[in-house]
Amino acid sequence: MRHTAIALLIMLLTLCLPEAAFCDSDDTIVIEVTSMVASSAEASRADAEGEIEIDPQLSGLRKKLRSLFAYSHYAFLGRSSSQTKIGEVCVTQLPERFVLEVEPQVAKGGEGLIEMTVALIRDVPTAGRPTPGRQRPEREIVLRTRIRLESGGTVLLGGPPTAAGVLILALSARR
């Protein structure tokens, strides 16, 4: 009887372990952003060969990219991971003056979903000589969205043009 009780206690503790083990704290949310540029500059050659060039550093997204888009070339730009909390803005600097701001919100519902406001902003330099009051470039909100993402899930954001192609971001969030 005593052994049974101990075994049950161990089972209960084990079942509770994952929640404690995988969560740094109740509020902490890890935001991961993988940025890339997609282009079809060599579309004719790639199409002819039936191949798509995807940077090896994007191998984890290969299947998704192939099935979702028709671009023939995907170049890796960077990957960042940062911790934030509900109500705190997580800022990720991107190439060509793009900035991604992610602000987790208090979840209204949905077990395991992370609610957040995501804004893709482009800093536009102001024309003319900078003055003390206008040193900061203007911010152009290219995209602002409010989403609820499953913890550990990924959403793709993209579309804005850059010099090398179209900017695509893979945004992941987990508790």
Place this chain on the structure above:
Amino acid sequence: MERYLTAYADGELPERLRRRVERHLAECEACARELDSIRTFDKILDGASAPAVSGGRWHRFKSELTAALDRVDREALWPKRIRETRPVFGNQLGRRLAVAGACVVVAIVALTAGPVWFGGRSTGSGVCIVESIETMAAGYTPMTFRSNDPEMTVIWVFSEEVEPGLAGEGPGAM
């Protein structure tokens, strides 16, 4: 051949087997002695009178005999190795090993499936609900796409600069 002696003494063997037994008895003294014993015993039984047994006692004896025969039949049907198997958790060490094994199994299941039960980690389905989407920049059109294979939500801003006329059709093959 010894197992046929009783049936031989009672005259129950078929002709062919009866002749084989007789040939054997002519050469084997031990079986011949055994046959004599059987016949002597049969004579004693034939000469003895049956004891008087009351109805109740006879009924009880019949019940006990039937139960004993059933038990013998059951044991005869079971393979020996099953009959001789001891309970798996019959000793203290066995019980402890069983509990430890159960804990290990539960731990493995909890570590793999537990986070999903608690909603702490992803199931890999990538559920994403887009509640609102907008742009404040000129020349962009925001849209949301959802693919089932692979399950993925795409939030896209079409730019007139790059993809004139593509809005509404999706980026490439979407």
